[in-house]
Amino acid sequence: MTEQITTDNxxxxxxxxxxxxxxxxxxxxxxxxxxxxxxxxxxxxxxLDPSDxxxxxxxxxSAMLGAPTVMVEKMPRxxxxxxxxxxxxxxxxxxxxxxxxxxxxxxxSTVPIAVAAQLDLPLVDADGMGRAFPEVQMVTLTMGGIxxxxxxIADEKGNSVYLETVSNDWAEQFARTTSIEMGGSCMIAxxxxxxxxxREHAILRSxxxxxxxxxxxxxxxxxxxDPVDELLALTDGxxxxxxxxxxxxxxxxxxxxxxxxxxxxxxGYDGRELTLEFQNEHLVARDSEAGVVASVPDLITVLDAxxxxxxxxxGLTYGQRVxxxxxxxxxxxxxxxxxxxxxxxxxxxxxxxxxIEQLHK
Amino acid sequence: MTEQITTDNxxxxxxxxxxxxxxxxxxxxxxxxxxxxxxxxxxxxxxLDPSDxxxxxxxxxSAMLGAPTVMVEKMPRxxxxxxxxxxxxxxxxxxxxxxxxxxxxxxxSTVPIAVAAQLDLPLVDADGMGRAFPEVQMVTLTMGGIxxxxxxIADEKGNSVYLETVSNDWAEQFARTTSIEMGGSCMIAxxxxxxxxxREHAILRSxxxxxxxxxxxxxxxxxxxDPVDELLALTDGxxxxxxxxxxxxxxxxxxxxxxxxxxxxxxGYDGRELTLEFQNEHLVARDSEAGVVASVPDLITVLDAxxxxxxxxxGLTYGQRVxxxxxxxxxxxxxxxxxxxxxxxxxxxxxxxxxIEQLHK
Numbered sequence: 001m002t003e004q005i006t007t008d009n010x011x012x013x014x015x016x017x018x019x020x021x022x023x024x025x026x027x028x029x030x031x032x033x034x035x036x037x038x039x040x041x042x043x044x045x046x047x048l049d050p051s052d053x054x055x056x057x058x059x060x061x062s063a064m065l066g067a068p069t070v071m072v073e074k075m076p077r078x079x080x081x082x083x084x085x086x087x088x089x090x091x092x093x094x095x096x097x098x099x100x101x102x103x104x105x106x107x108x109s110t111v112p113i114a115v116a117a118q119l120d121l122p123l124v125d126a127d128g129m130g131r132a133f134p135e136v137q138m139v140t141l142t143m144g145g146i147x148x149x150x151x152x153i154a155d156e157k158g159n160s161v162y163l164e165t166v167s168n169d170w171a172e173q174f175a176r177t178t179s180i181e182m183g184g185s186c187m188i189a190x191x192x193x194x195x196x197x198x199r200e201h202a203i204l205r206s207x208x209x210x211x212x213x214x215x216x217x218x219x220x221x222x223x224x225x226d227p228v229d230e231l232l233a234l235t236d237g238x239x240x241x242x243x244x245x246x247x248x249x250x251x252x253x254x255x256x257x258x259x260x261x262x263x264x265x266x267x268g269y270d271g272r273e274l275t276l277e278f279q280n281e282h283l284v285a286r287d288s289e290a291g292v293v294a295s296v297p298d299l300i301t302v303l304d305a306x307x308x309x310x311x312x313x314x315g316l317t318y319g320q321r322v323x324x325x326x327x328x329x330x331x332x333x334x335x336x337x338x339x340x341x342x343x344x345x346x347x348x349x350x351x352x353x354x355x356i357e358q359l360h361k
Numbered sequence: 362m363t364e365q366i367t368t369d370n371x372x373x374x375x376x377x378x379x380x381x382x383x384x385x386x387x388x389x390x391x392x393x394x395x396x397x398x399x400x401x402x403x404x405x406x407x408x409l410d411p412s413d414x415x416x417x418x419x420x421x422x423s424a425m426l427g428a429p430t431v432m433v434e435k436m437p438r439x440x441x442x443x444x445x446x447x448x449x450x451x452x453x454x455x456x457x458x459x460x461x462x463x464x465x466x467x468x469x470s471t472v473p474i475a476v477a478a479q480l481d482l483p484l485v486d487a488d489g490m491g492r493a494f495p496e497v498q499m500v501t502l503t504m505g506g507i508x509x510x511x512x513x514i515a516d517e518k519g520n521s522v523y524l525e526t527v528s529n530d531w532a533e534q535f536a537r538t539t540s541i542e543m544g545g546s547c548m549i550a551x552x553x554x555x556x557x558x559x560r561e562h563a564i565l566r567s568x569x570x571x572x573x574x575x576x577x578x579x580x581x582x583x584x585x586x587d588p589v590d591e592l593l594a595l596t597d598g599x600x601x602x603x604x605x606x607x608x609x610x611x612x613x614x615x616x617x618x619x620x621x622x623x624x625x626x627x628x629g630y631d632g633r634e635l636t637l638e639f640q641n642e643h644l645v646a647r648d649s650e651a652g653v654v655a656s657v658p659d660l661i662t663v664l665d666a667x668x669x670x671x672x673x674x675x676g677l678t679y680g681q682r683v684x685x686x687x688x689x690x691x692x693x694x695x696x697x698x699x700x701x702x703x704x705x706x707x708x709x710x711x712x713x714x715x716x717i718e719q720l721h722k
Binding site: 087091157158159160161162163164165166170173174177178181 | 448452519520521522523524525526527531534535539542
């Protein structure tokens, strides 16, 4: 029996993906609105298990690219993601069998649901990161030798750009400049790949994990259970810190939302301070006593201390009571090639990556 | 009888186009080398009269985009212009009947000759400006409603960008950023149009005019005539100033070569000074006594005082003895629409355009 994404369970997908999105991936509300409207107009979307994608079928991920701080202000029209998607199909000369989320981040997990509904395509239960990351080349597909290009980029004015590059780093460079030129955000279709490549190189079943996380958080209160405990059980995660947000610095830099948040300890963390550094996503969490308690590529997520609802980096504000959690990333990211792409040193941190389960033995 | 562009007459085309290029359009030497090598490898290029292009045949101009100061340092590989050209043909889904120069500027008049030789296509005896201009939308084709996009852009590394934009101004914006991202210069195929549109909206027979100018300058010494007099007769032009270059300021700004040159008067202009302001091309010539003696869209060109060889803005240096000439632009540029695109006010000069023949009555 295939599962459907409907207006009833959409919230769970969005909430769970925002937890996996580690603060980035954009405002879940914007993407959810887009997906909701598309499902209302075109009907529910089939969530397709990766094992059901034929080996030679074409999977075309769809995403928004830009600074989340801009995306909140500049609502997409909805037509630009279709324009990008269809332009890529034309360029490749093959129809897509399904679409997919390139990242399990708030907005970018729901944007492809809108595309799937509008084009009557299934959404594959997978993504390219198992979390969110700020740059185009930062997907496990890169390690599988899958090219980010041809990539099609479209804006709400009707402009479009079709990229073919010699590396995924060049794809990032051109796409980033284009997103800035397009006003800070744009819609893209990228990393077209086959069913066979999907099963080998993507992060599988991350959408159903997101839905489970969202459902857990939504129903915890009724079930009189602690949603954080359940979330940690679902994700093999760790409670890192509890406290009050006392400072948030953020700026938009080179098309990214970059900054730092400080959390003052409470509820057993009294007298301590946690510093979160982010570039769209949270990258490093430092405890004033324990030092680094989690770092990329492992997941760091800030939750509302009461409801366990995830808070994105652009949603962080002074005074919030928060629970910070850490979760292990995919083993694909823990290889040398993975750490070269998304390890702390790529983000210019002078720290060696230590898997979160070793930090919390 | 159709005329051929060969390694024997190539110099004349390049020299004449550099005169019409008003200081811009890039180093003629680089483009000439490319064309020469292509003709040696693939044979001469047919120069096709505009009347010989079928009404529905596709003409695809080919050009280099970027700052001439960069182009001198960063030699193209030769494959990128073919990549851009063929990508545009694929995108449009129609084979080109001929290629064309988008501007009558040093390098951009000869780049399409190389493309024509390599692809065994004729070169139409026409261009999109009748001179050179710095920005993508500044062609008479824009006034004819012909779109700059689809535009294909390629670099020497193998990256390519295919643009579809809602206006030629947006095309300029995306293409300019891409040229900067590609290292300051790149090859483009743009403004695809039909034979019918060509005859109505392009500047016709500017390539054969360039050849005549080049031939005149080359043979003047042997014929014991004044090449400047002959050049002015061929172009209905005016002698504006003679003197010695005493100052050149230039900088690369937003992908353009921007600056100012000062010429101290000699040979009848003693005690006066001419100031030339340029953005890739010369835009305004001011005489310290007579005021503005020529401005865009009319042509302003600096020639060697002895040989009448044209000097590009990046070739201007202290101490050169020069003859400055002015020539009327196409009537297409003197319309309201034309002046809006390329008049002095577009370039932020607070002067009204006065046709050069009125300034020199």
